[in-house]
Amino acid sequence: MLIVLMSVTLVAGLALSLAYNATKEPIAQAKEEKKVTAIKEVIADFETMEEKTVQDETGGDLVVYTCLSQGQEVGKAIQSYSMNGFSGRIDIMVGFLPDGTITKTVVLQHAETPGLGDKMDVAKSDFSMQFWNKKGSDLQTNGVIRVSKDGGKIDAITAATISSRAFSDAIQRAYTAFQNDKNGGDN
DSSP states (O other): OHHHHHHHHHHHHHHHHHHHHHHHHHHHHHHHHHHHHHHHHHSOSOSEEEEEEEEOTTSOEEEEEEEEETTEEEEEEEEEEEEEETTEEEEEEEEEOTTSEEEEEEEEEOOOOTTTGGGGSTTTOSGGGGGTTEEHHHHEETTEEOBGGGTSSBOOOTTOHHHHHHHHHHHHHHHHHHHHHHTTOOO
16 A cells, blocks of 8 residues: 555656646746736837846835836836735736826736735726826825725725735835835835
8 A cells, every 4th residue: 555655646746747847937938928018018118128126125026127218218117016915915017107107007916806806907997097197106195005994095996905905005115116216226
C-alpha cells in the first residue's frame, strides 16, 4: 500500500510540475498584455513610456509609467493596489494628466464577490467613473480619498463598502505616488 501511495504521489507531483511549466509563460504573457492594454486605456495618446518602481509608505511597490509624446510628458499611468479588499488584494491602473486629473481607472485583478465588490470594474457599474476627470486633490477629505460612510466624497458600491474603501485606498496610493513623482521624490 505504501508503494502505491508513493507512486500516485510521484505521478501527481510530476503531472502538476509539467502543467505548471506549460502554463507559466502564457499566464505571464497574458498579464503583460493586460497591463499594456490598461496603460493605453488610461493614457490614450502616447508614443513611448518610461517605467519605474516606487515604494509606498508601507513598503509596497507601485509602478509609475511616464507616457511621452514627442518627448513631452502627456500623463502617467500608475499601477496601484490595496490589500484591504473584502477578498484581499486588488490591483488597478490609474491614469493622470500632468495637472493631477485622473483620466480613467482600470481594474487589473481582484477576487471580490461577484455581483457586489466586482462592481468596481467599469464593465459592471459606473462606480469607478466618479473618479474620472477629477483632480486627486478634489476627491480628498482631510488629505485622504475615502468613501462617504467614512466622511469622504466617494459614493460606495451598495452592499460593498469594504471593496469601495479598498478601491479608494488604491486610488489614494496612486495619487500619492503621482504627487511624489511630480515633486521629484521616490516615495
